Amino acid sequence: MATPTAASAPTAGKGLPTILEKIQAQRLVDIAQSKRTPGTTPTDLTTLLSLNLAPPLIPVLSRMRSSITPGKTPALMAEIKRASPSKGDIALDANAASQALTYALGGASVISVLTEPTWFKGSLLDMRLARQAIDGLPNRPAILRKEFILDEYQIQEARLHGADTILLIVAMLSPARLSALYHFSLSLGMEPLVEVNNATEMSLALSLPAKLIGVNNRNLHDFNVDMGTTTRLADMVKGKDVTLCALSGIMGRGDVEKYLEEGVGAVLVGESLMRAKDTTAFIRELLGLEQGLGRTGLGLCRVKVDGVVTPEQAVKVAEAGAELVGVHLSFGKKNRVSVKQASAISLALRKVRSRFSDTSRPPSATTVSLGNESWFQAQARRLSASLTICSPLLVGIFDGDTTLEEIIRTVHLAQLDIVQLPPSAPLHYSSHIPVYTIRTLQGTSNTLSLSLAQTPGYHHLVLLECEAENSDAAKSVSELDVPLILSIVGETLTADKVQEVVEVVRPWAVCASGNVEIDGGSVDGELVGSFVQAVKAAGEGSPW
Structure with missing residues (x-):
């Protein structure tokens, strides 16, 4: 199994902003430490997977597509995010399990869990507990490990802790590493969400060929948000077997409707959901659903x-x-x-x-x-x-x-x-x-x-x-x-x-x-x- 180092990482030291360099370098250190820890070595993870101890998967694409009504309702990827490098602290007291259940019952198709601990204040435990909280639902959302994936080891971790899919950021990976990680994820039954920010990266994603592509409106090199990024790249997937997702910067139904008109099938919303006073009502607003439809019974005892x-x-x-x-x-x-x-x-x-x-x-x-x-x-x-x-x-x-x-x-x-x-x-x-x-x-x-x-x-x-x-x-x-x-x-x-x-x-x-x-x-x-x-x-x- 390949193990990239800070020196060999394809984009390290080549014009990336300092914060992203630090994140990438820190994650490589974290991965190395985990690999050395008894019980979580690469051999341990391979053994655990061979014992079928990873919880059952659901196909992320079919789960998302079942929620999509073209031009009307997108699949919602609801994110659990306590903090970020660009926004600082967002909701440090957020409980991942409780938030996941709220998202699931509100109508999310995917629950994205940040597992990076230093800048995003997340963990693998957050993801595992989020998965456990929704496991009993008859139509549970898929779980996405939102992470800076640099190594196959992290994909094994994700699978063992209950993820149904992972994030691969094209900007952080060479074409060879992107392809290797993409196909390794597929070998574990997980169709990855491949994140792009420009036409060159979109072409790389389509060459894999990725079926789930997210356009990040936030440029990772300067952290500025341009809501037109998704719009400019949408035409590149028309007519292809691809579910296109708009990532970052979505604040309300108006943003969603604009993307629906452009053929976008899913939206990822994090900060706005984490700050919402009424999370369920905000989800229904994003999805264009009627408010106030709660539990219903037969009206009798x-x-x-x-x-x-x-x-x-x-x-x-x-x-x-x-x-x-x-x-x-x-x-x-x-x-x-x-x-x-x-x-x-x-x-x-x-x-x-x-x-x-x-x-x-x-x-x-x-x-x-x-x-x-x-x-x-x-x-x-x-x-x-x-x-x-x-x-x-x-x-x-x-x-x-x-x-x-x-x-x-x-x-x-x-x-x-x-x-x-x-x-x-x-x-x-x-x-x-x-x-x-x-x-x-x-x-x-x-x-x-x-x-x-x-x-x-x-x-x-x-x-x-x-x-x-x-x-x-x-x-x-x-x-x-x-x-x-x-x-x-x-x-x-x-x-x-x-x-x-x-x-x-x-x-x-x-x-x-x-x-x-x-x-x-x-x-x-x-x-x-x-x-x-x-x-x-x-x-x-x-x-x-």
């Missing part, structure tokens, strides 16, 4: 009834309007059913689903994604959409003595639609269970439990069991970005109390555990129906 033991009871509960029917499958539980009984209940529910579902109705705006969304928002939306065409769903409730193998076996034998796990179930269970999972929490759950409840990928919904008077616990969980099933235990709730609790907590669903006593083989359909009506009336406009 759902009902779950547990303890059903016969197919007849399940049908009666379904006819009363419950969308979720729970069966206890663990020994020692009241109203516990066998796997065979659960299978019979499942069959009965499947037979009546056609009476409560409307498969001909097209998806509404509230059952399809309006853009990127959090992992839990996506799960709640998809499950809500499923309930519009496949309701009610059967929930198998397990306790802490049930093994993962037993749960999976029961899912298949009883044809469960959802599994409800106890608080003690290991977090990794959900990744092996082939259906939606609900994790149970008690109202006395500690901070750690509440934190784990918000972790994407470990479950799809949370069921909180709490006393009616302990509404503070329910309220605290409801403020988390997690779809909540509320189970009030210990008392029967009046319709007024149901309305009060639901309006305060705004749950995704309410469990009728205390209100609907299933005993002696009978179900009071009217009682279930009145509970359902009370919940529906109180739950209109639910954010889930």
Whole structure:
């Protein structure tokens, strides 16, 4: 692997301004130091890559192009930048992970993370945490390592820390090094963003042939910004399989619209986003999107009834309007059913689903994604959409003595639609269970439990069991970005109390555990129906 030195770097000492010379020389020193450090030597990085420890990639070009509407909406490359040589300190207190999530949910297609530590106050840790913060999103943006790439070693670092693409600056590289680094990046599955500033550099980029080219409006030799740079070079890529990006100096929608008219497909915005008072609103302004489109739900709250033991009871509960029917499958539980009984209940529910579902109705705006969304928002939306065409769903409730193998076996034998796990179930269970999972929490759950409840990928919904008077616990969980099933235990709730609790907590669903006593083989359909009506009336406009 080639290792350029300050003396052999193609542009060092040949007319570059002092600051860029210093950056380039310092990065070469930093690279050499990292290569000598046990655990991060070139051999170590090669070994780590061979062990497939780098996180999965997404193709940056297809991710960007899916966001582009020619002449109307560009792909946004949103940059995390705490400082720069030309602007000094911009946002030293910026948290890379939080900023990345804000960018992603706002509509960015790429998140650019500055990893240069001395002048830009960035790090590889910033990039790794930014990647982790958005990993659970169903349509996450690509991660760009914004860096002065001089060595293949830095590309390996980028790949291992979660980058989907890297930046190659033509002005800092000889044609031979540019080509070598470009093709090395491709060998790791990353299409690089190749940065140019003039026609000569554009010709070099096209000769690679680069598919993602960014025109830096800032001249790295004198740091002056000329917004016409992109305009002058745009014609060189017309008719070619190239996504052209405008970099630097973009302050608002007016700049974006000008570039859209010239065929530019993407814009990179850093300083303006870092200084924005309302980042999400500014992103929507840049992209030309309507403001105020936040989380949307089906505008209602759902009902779950547990303890059903016969197919007849399940049908009666379904006819009363419950969308979720729970069966206890663990020994020692009241109203516990066998796997065979659960299978019979499942069959009965499947037979009546056609009476409560409307498969001909097209998806509404509230059952399809309006853009990127959090992992839990996506799960709640998809499950809500499923309930519009496949309701009610059967929930198998397990306790802490049930093994993962037993749960999976029961899912298949009883044809469960959802599994409800106890608080003690290991977090990794959900990744092996082939259906939606609900994790149970008690109202006395500690901070750690509440934190784990918000972790994407470990479950799809949370069921909180709490006393009616302990509404503070329910309220605290409801403020988390997690779809909540509320189970009030210990008392029967009046319709007024149901309305009060639901309006305060705004749950995704309410469990009728205390209100609907299933005993002696009978179900009071009217009682279930009145509970359902009370919940529906109180739950209109639910954010889930």
